[in-house]
Amino acid sequence: MDTIKPSVGERIWATVPEIAIELKIPRTRCYELIARGELPAVRIGERSIRVNRAELERFLLETQRVAN
Secondary structure (H helix, E strand, C coil), X not given: CCCCXXXXXXXXXXXXXXXXXXXXXXXHHHHHHXXXXXXXXXXXCCCEEEEEHHHHHHHHHHHCCCCC
16 A cells, blocks of 8 residues: 655644544544544644544545445
8 A cells, every 4th residue: 555645735643623624523523533443643742632644544435435
């Protein structure tokens, strides 16, 4: 599998609120996905959580569903 590289100017890591905005879901839903281990994330210190964009893309590809 090829490594996903960010485009010019795009950061590799994003905050939970940034991911929530991109996915158009509530921030609390992002935290739930992280707590359940469905969305990989890392904790930096006591309060900061970051999501790797490559892991986010992998999560989306693995969980994609087609609605009828």
